Amino acid sequence: xxxxxxxxxxxxxxxxxxxxxxxxxxxxxxxxxxxxxxxxxxxxxxxxxxxxxxxxxxxxxxxxxxxxxxxxxxxxxxxxxxxxxxxxxxxxxxxxxxxxxxxxxxxxxxxxxxxxxxxxxxxxxxxxxxxxxxxxxxxxxxxxxxxxxxxxxxxxxxxxxxxxxxxxxxxxxxxxxxxxxxxxxxxxxxxxxxxxxxxxxxxxxxxxxxxxxxxxxxxxxxxxxxxxxxxxxxxxxxxxxxxxxxxxxxxxxxxxxxxxxxxxxxxxxxxxxxxxxxxxxxxxxxxxxxxxxxxxxxxxxxxxxxxxxxxxxxxxxxxxxxxxxxxxxxxxxxxxxxxxxxxxxxxxxxxxxxxxxxxxxxxxxxxxxxxxxxxxxxxxxxxxxxxxxxxxxxxxxxxxxxxxxxxxxxxxxxxxxxxxxxxxxxxxxxxxxxxxxxxxxxxxxxxxxxxxxxxxxxxxxxxxxxxxxxxxxxxxxxxxxxxxxxxxxxxxxxxxxxxxxxxxxxxxxxxxxxxxxxxxxxxxxxxxxxxxxxxxxxxxxxxxxxxxxxxxxxxxxxxxxxxxxxxxxxxxxxxxxxxxxxxxxxxxxxxxxxxxxxxxxxxxxxxxxxxxxxxxxxxxxxxxxx
Numbered sequence: 001x002x003x004x005x006x007x008x009x010x011x012x013x014x015x016x017x018x019x020x021x022x023x024x025x026x027x028x029x030x031x032x033x034x035x036x037x038x039x040x041x042x043x044x045x046x047x048x049x050x051x052x053x054x055x056x057x058x059x060x061x062x063x064x065x066x067x068x069x070x071x072x073x074x075x076x077x078x079x080x081x082x083x084x085x086x087x088x089x090x091x092x093x094x095x096x097x098x099x100x101x102x103x104x105x106x107x108x109x110x111x112x113x114x115x116x117x118x119x120x121x122x123x124x125x126x127x128x129x130x131x132x133x134x135x136x137x138x139x140x141x142x143x144x145x146x147x148x149x150x151x152x153x154x155x156x157x158x159x160x161x162x163x164x165x166x167x168x169x170x171x172x173x174x175x176x177x178x179x180x181x182x183x184x185x186x187x188x189x190x191x192x193x194x195x196x197x198x199x200x201x202x203x204x205x206x207x208x209x210x211x212x213x214x215x216x217x218x219x220x221x222x223x224x225x226x227x228x229x230x231x232x233x234x235x236x237x238x239x240x241x242x243x244x245x246x247x248x249x250x251x252x253x254x255x256x257x258x259x260x261x262x263x264x265x266x267x268x269x270x271x272x273x274x275x276x277x278x279x280x281x282x283x284x285x286x287x288x289x290x291x292x293x294x295x296x297x298x299x300x301x302x303x304x305x306x307x308x309x310x311x312x313x314x315x316x317x318x319x320x321x322x323x324x325x326x327x328x329x330x331x332x333x334x335x336x337x338x339x340x341x342x343x344x345x346x347x348x349x350x351x352x353x354x355x356x357x358x359x360x361x362x363x364x365x366x367x368x369x370x371x372x373x374x375x376x377x378x379x380x381x382x383x384x385x386x387x388x389x390x391x392x393x394x395x396x397x398x399x400x401x402x403x404x405x406x407x408x409x410x411x412x413x414x415x416x417x418x419x420x421x422x423x424x425x426x427x428x429x430x431x432x433x434x435x436x437x438x439x440x441x442x443x444x445x446x447x448x449x450x451x452x453x454x455x456x457x458x459x460x461x462x463x464x465x466x467x468x469x470x471x472x473x474x475x476x477x478x479x480x481x482x483x484x485x486x487x488x489x490x491x492x493x494x495x496x497x498x499x500x501x502x503x504x505x506x507x508x509x510x511x512x513x514x515x516x517x518x519x520x521x522x523x524x525x526x527x528x529x530x531x532x533x534x535x536x537x538x539x540x541x542x543x544x545x546x547x548x549x550x551x552x553x554x555x556x557x558x559x560x561x562x563x564x565x566x567x568x569x570x571x572x573x574x575x576x577x578x579x580x581x582x583x584x585x586x587x588x589x590x591x592x593x594x595x596x597x598x599x600x601x602x603x604x605x606x607x608x609x610x611x612x613x614x615x616x617x618x619x620x621x622x623x624x625x626x
Contacts, residue, residue, distance in 0.1 A: 003025075004024065004025050004026045004028035005022075005023065005025065005026075005028040005030035005129070006022075006023055006030070007020065007021070007022050007030065007031075007032055008020075008021050012064070012141055013141075013143050014062040014064075014105045014143040015062075015143065015144060016143070016144075019141050019142065019143035020032065020127070020142045020143070021139075021140075021141045022127060022129055022138075022139065022142070023066075023129075023138070023139040023140075024129045024130055024137060024138050024139070025137055026136070026137060027135035027136060028130060029128070029129065029130040029131050030128070030130060030138070031126060031127060031129065031131055032126070033124060033126060034050040034051055034052075034124045035049050035050045036049030036051045036080075036124070037049055037084065038083065038084045038085065040083070041083060041085050042083055042085075043083050044082045044083055045082070045084055048080075048084065048121070048122050049084070050124075051084065051122035051123065051124050052122055052123050052124065052125075052147060054122070054123060055079075055114040055115045055117070055120055055121075055123070056113045056114065056115045057111070057147060057148055057149050057150065058109060058110055058111035058112060058147075058148050058150065058151030058183065059075075059077065059125055059145060059148070059151075060107060060108065060145075060146050060148060060151065061107070061108050061109075061142055061143070061145040062105050062107055062108075062142070062143045062144045063075075063095060063105070063107075063108055063141065063142050063143070064103070064104065064105050064106070064140065064141040065095050065096075065097075065099045065100045065101075065102075065106070065139075066100065066101060066139035066140060067100055067101065067138055067139040068095065068097050068100045068138050068140075069133065069134050069135065069136030069138060070097050070133065070134055071094050071097070071132075072129060072130050072132070072133035072134055072135055072136055072138050073094070073095045073128075073129050073133075073138045073139075073140050074092060074093065074094050074095065074127070074128045074129075074131065074132055074133065075092075075093040075108060075126075075127050075128075075142075076090045076091065076092055076093075076125070076126040076127075076128060077110060077112045077123050077124075077125060077126070078090050078123060078124050078125075078126050079112075079114045079117065079120040079122075080120070080121060080122045080123060080124060081119050081120065082119075082121050084122075087120055088114060088117050088119065088120055090126075092132070093108050093109075093156070093182055094133065095140065096156060096158055096159075097159070098157060098159065098160055098246050099246075106238075106244065107154075107239050107242050108154070108156070108182075109151050109182060109183050109239055110151070110183075111151045111182065111183050111184035111212065113184075125145060127140070150185075151183045151184050151185075152185050152240060153181055153184075153185040153186060153187035153188070153239070154182045154183040154187065154238060154239045155179055155180075155181060155187040155189070155210060155236060155237065155238050155239070156179060156180055156181070156182050156238070157177060157178070157179050157234075157236065157238075157246070158178040158180065158215075159176075159177070159178045160175070160176075160177050160234060160246060160248055161175075161176055162174070162226075162232075162248070162283040163175075163176055164314070164315040164316055166316065169314040169315045169316045170225060170285045170314045170315065171223060171224060171226070172221070172222065172223050173221075173226075173283075174204070174219050174221055174222065175193060175201065175219065175220045175221075175232065175248075176217050176218070176219050177191070177217070177218045177220075177234065178215070178216075178217050178218075179215070179216060179217075179218060180210070180214065180215040181211060181213065181214055182212075182213075183212055184212050185212065186209040186210065186212070187209055187210045187211075187212075188209050188237070189206055189207055189208060189209060189210060189218065189236075190237040191206075191234065191235065191237075192234075192235050192236070193222075193232060193233070193234055194232075194233045195230065195231055195232050195233065196231060197224070197226075197227075197229075197230040197231060198224050198225075199222055199224035199226065199230065199232065200222070200223050200224055202220060202221040203218075203219075203220050204219040204220060204221055205219075206219075225285075226250050226284045226285065226315075227284055227285060228250070228251055228252055228284045228285070228286075228342075229249065229250070229251065229284070230249075230250040230283075231247055231248070231249055231250070232247070232248040232250070233245065233246075233247050233248075234246045234247075234248065248283075250282065250283035250284040251282045251283070251284055252282040252284050252285060252287070252313070252315075252342040253280065253281040253282035253342065253344050254279070254280050254281075254282075254286050254289065254313060254340050254342045254343045254344065255278070255281055255344055255345050256276075256277075256278060256343070256346055256347065256348075256349055256575055257277035257278060257279050257574065257577075257584065257585065257586055258275075258276075258277045258349070258570075258574040258575060258585060259276050259277070259334070259336045259349040259351060259573060259575075259586070260274070260275065260334065260349075260353075260572060260573035260586070260588065261273065261274050261275070261334065261351065261353050261588075262275065262489075262588060263353075263482075263486070263489075263588060263589055264353055264354065264398075264400050264482055264485065264572060264590065265354045265356060265385065265398045265400055265482070265485055265486070266324075266353050266354065266355045266356070267326065267355075267357060267358060268326050268328075268329065268356070268357040269325075269326075270325065270326065271302065271324070271325050272325070273322070273323065273324070274293070274295070274304075274321065274322040274323075274324045274334060275319060275320070275321050275573075275586065276291065276293070276320040276321070276336055277318075277319050277320075277586045278313060278317070278320070278338065279317050279318070279584075280314060280315045280318070280342075281344075282315060282342075283315055284315070285312045285313065285315070286312050286313040286342040287340065287341055287342055288309060288310065288311055288312065288340065289309070289310040289338065289339070289340040289342075289343075290307075290308070290309050290310075290338070290339040290340070291307070291308040291309075291310070291320065291336065291337075291338055291339075292306065292307050292308075292336070292339075293306050293334070293335065293336045293337075294306070294334070294335040294336075295324065295332075295334055296330070296332020296333055296334065296353075297328075297330070297332065298326060298327060298331070298332040298355040299324050299325070299326055299327060299332055299334075299353075299355065300324065300325045300327045301323075301324055302322075302323040302324060302325050303322060304321070308320070313340075326356075327355075328355065329355050329356050329357060329379050329380050329381070330354075330355050330380060330381060331352065331353075331354055331355075331381055331418065332352070332353060332355060333350050333352045333353075334350060334351045334353065335348065335349070335350045336348065336349050345575070349575055351572065351573060352418075354401070356377060356379050356385050357377060357379075358375065358377050358385070358387045358486070363375040363376065363377055363387075365377075365383070365424070365431065367429070367431060367451055367453050367459055368453060369454055369455055369456065369459050370456055370457030370458075371390055371391035371392060371457055372388075372389070372390060372391075372453075372457050372459060373388075373389040373391070374388060374389075374399075374451065374459060375387040375389065376431070379420070382420030382422050383402075383420060383421045383422075383423075383424055383433055384399075384400075384401045384402040384418075384419060384420035384421055385398070385399065385400060385401065386398065386399035388544055390542040390544060392541040392542055393487075393540055393541055393542025394542075395486050395487040396483060396484075396487065397482050397483040397484060397485055397487075397544055398481075398482045398485040398486060399479050399480065400482060401418045401419055401420060401480075402419040402420065402433055402435055402447060402449040402463075402479070403418075403419040403435070403449065403463060403465065403476065403477065403479070404416065404417070404418050404419065404475075404476075404477040404480075405417050405419075405437070405445060405465075405475065405476050405477075406473075406474040406475040406610055407439070407471055407472060407473050407474055407614075408471075408472040408474065408614055409439065409440050409441055410441050413440075414474065415439065415440065417437045417439070417445070419435040419437060419445075419447045419449075420435055421434055421449070422434075427450075429452065429453055430450055430453075431450070432448060432449070432450040432451075433447075433448070433449045434446070434447070435447045435448075441469075443467055443468060443469045443471055444467065444468045444469075445465065445467050446465070446466045446468075447464070448462075448463070449461065449462070449463050449479075450462040458547070460626070461478075461479055461626065462624070462625075463478050463479070463623075463624065463626065464622055464623070464624050465617075465622050465623045465625075466619070466620075466622035466623075467617050467618070467622070469619060470617065470618050470619070471616075471617045472614035472615070472616065473597075473598070473611070473614060473615040473616075473617045474611045474614055474615075475596055475598075475604075475609055475610045475611065476597045476598075476623055477564075477594060477595075477596040477609075478561075478594065478595045478596060478597075478625040479594070479595070480564070480592060480593070480594040481544065481545075481546060481594065482569065482590040482591070482592060483537040483539075483544055483590060483591040483592075484537070484539065484568075484589065484590045484591055485589070485590045488540075489589035489590065490568035490587060490588070490589045490590065490591065491505065491539060492505055492537050492538065492539050492567065492591060493505055493538050493540065494537070494538040495509075495536070495537045495538070495567045495591065496534075496535065496536055497522075497525075497535045497563065497565045498530060498531045498532035498534065499529050499531030499532070500525050500530060501522070501565065501567070503567060508567060508568060508582050508587075509522070509523065509565060509567045510570070510582050510585065511582065512581055517579035517580075518578075518579045518607075520581065521579070521580050521607055522565070522607065523564060523565055523566045523571060523607055524562055524563070524564055524596075524604070524606065524607050524608060524609060525606060526600055526601060526606050527561070527562060527563070527599060527600060528560070530550070533548045533549065533550045534546070534547045534548075535563060535565050535593045536593075537591050537593070545593060546593050546594075546595065548561060548563075548595055548625075549626060552624070552625075552626060554597055554598075554599075554623055554624055554625055555597075555598075555621065555622075555623055555624075556621065558598070558599055558602070559599075560599050561595045561596065561597055561625060562596050562598075562599055562600045562604060563594070564594035564596060565592065565594075566592040567591040568588060568589070568590060568591055569587065569590045569591055570586060570587050570588070571592055571609070572588065572592075573586045573587075573588055574586050595625060596609065597615070597623055597625060598615040603615055
């Protein structure tokens with residue numbers, strides 16, 4: 001199996017002197033089969049070797065689970081045909097993650113019945129790591145595997161968790177225990193909860209038994225103040241005279257979810273909310289939390305303190321907000337620092353916002369195509385900010401900049417820069433902007449952005465990026481369209497990214513109604529998943545979006561730019577999060593549509609925004625996006 005996984009005989013056994021140990025250090029699959037001959041798929045063979053010539057029954061086994069990713073350590077019963085190849089659906093027993101690392105032996109039992117499947121001749125037992133479930137490190141010891149004509153019942157506990165009451169999260173909630181019966185008789189529910197920490201429990205409509213193959217969630221109401229270290233003991237009969245136990249230790253787990261203003265572009269004389277979202281993902285109240293914010297010189301803090309001390313955070317999400325008002329045009333960065341002994345993950349976050357004035361009636365630089373109009377106000381930091389208007393609806397959104405790059409310096413440090421032009425050129429009905437960024441190593445990045453109306457309600461945008469010395473590029477984001485900014489915000493009627501999303505209000509692009517995590521999140525999908533190169537948002541009678549050429553050779557060789565879609569926008573204000581859902585992110589009052597380079601998946605991992613392997617950008621061989 002190689003250096004990443006192994007199977008061996010060990011002296012750590014449940015009974016006797018030997019047992020079977022399996023370990024995978026990574027995502028490598030690891031397993032053991034019985035020995036049997038084959039002549040090839042579909043070719044009948046008389047001999048079955050060490051396969052078991054039964055079609056019904058079950059197995060019991062002992063196991064000590066040392067490590068699991070969650071559901072990747074398994075015990076299978078595999079039905080085999082007359083060719084000694086797998087021929088029907090496996091019976092599956094997932095070793096419960098709650099036992100990982102407890103150092104104790106546990107019992108498992110699994111029933112199977114292939115008596116109505118004529119193609120099945122025999123079965124084999126197959127312990128496995130990373131052959132099913134989420135792959136990752138795993139380690140287990142198996143012992144005392146036995147075949148039985150009838151297993152009886154087995155109550156397997158999949159997970160035990162506490163769900164805080166949203167209205168009173170520190171002192172009330174629900175203990176939810178997910179169980180299933182992997183045996184062949186009804187399993188009695190004989191389970192008790194206790195705590196030495198003055199917590200009380202009340203069962204909520206518990207069933208008397210669980211039928212074979214049935215999965216249920218058993219629930220108890222829990223009451224009492226849950227401080228750090230509070231313990232809940234669970235005991236249950238898992239199999240005949242076998243008793244299992246598990247102790248749930250409640251601890252706080254504070255996480256910085258997101259930080260930023262309600263909109264990306266802040267207009268002069270407007271008032272906005274600066275928001276901070278913290279989550280206590282644990283089951284107990286936290287200790288003190290210190291919050292410190294820093295606002296840029298372009299913004300005035302109207303309401304709220306720059307430094308806050310919170311004595312405790314209840315389980316669940318807690319939102320903090322400050323009132324801010326732009327004081328002068330410019331590009332500024334908001335920053336926050338969070339201090340707590342219970343904090344897990346990043347303690348700092350920042351958000352770059354643009355303060356500007358968009359005098360829509362007085363803007364001299366504008367483009368019109370049918371009912372679509374772009375307005376380019378002049379700012380001290382240059383041209384590039386753009387208001388997007390539709391004749392029937394007014395303001396439909398904002399383009400915050402001409403382009404944005406993320407790159408590595410010669411010392412390997414990550415840097416980000418935004419493009420604004422200090423000049424423009426009129427060519428007939430077209431406007432061409434020229435912008436330059438000179439980086440820390442003296443390298444010049446030049447961007448030319450050309451806007452050309454077609455007269456039929458569309459405006460063509462051509463972007464060309466060049467450097468005068470080699471650079472390692474992590475991302476080049478072309479125009480981003482922030483739909484709803486300055487008008488209807490996160491409201492909408494319909495939104496679409498063909499092949500990925502067709503949304504109607506009030507759905508979000510992270511909803512789990514139609515797809516479970518991680519598949520609900522497709523904010524930066526593989527380009528081949530997008531069935532038509534268009535994305536759009538409709539509100540009332542107004543509709544705006546982006547159309548692009550998926551076959552364009554953006555560097556003269558490679559095709560398929562990457563698309564970016566978030567409705568509402570959660571990308572900018574949310575810290576990196578695994579398997580995002582609406583409950584795990586901070587939404588802004590806008591919808592995000594965009595394109596970026598280099599492409600997924602050659603450089604960029606799907607649903608991320610920067611290259612894992614930097615793109616080597618060279619002088620004389622620039623990038624184009626249109």
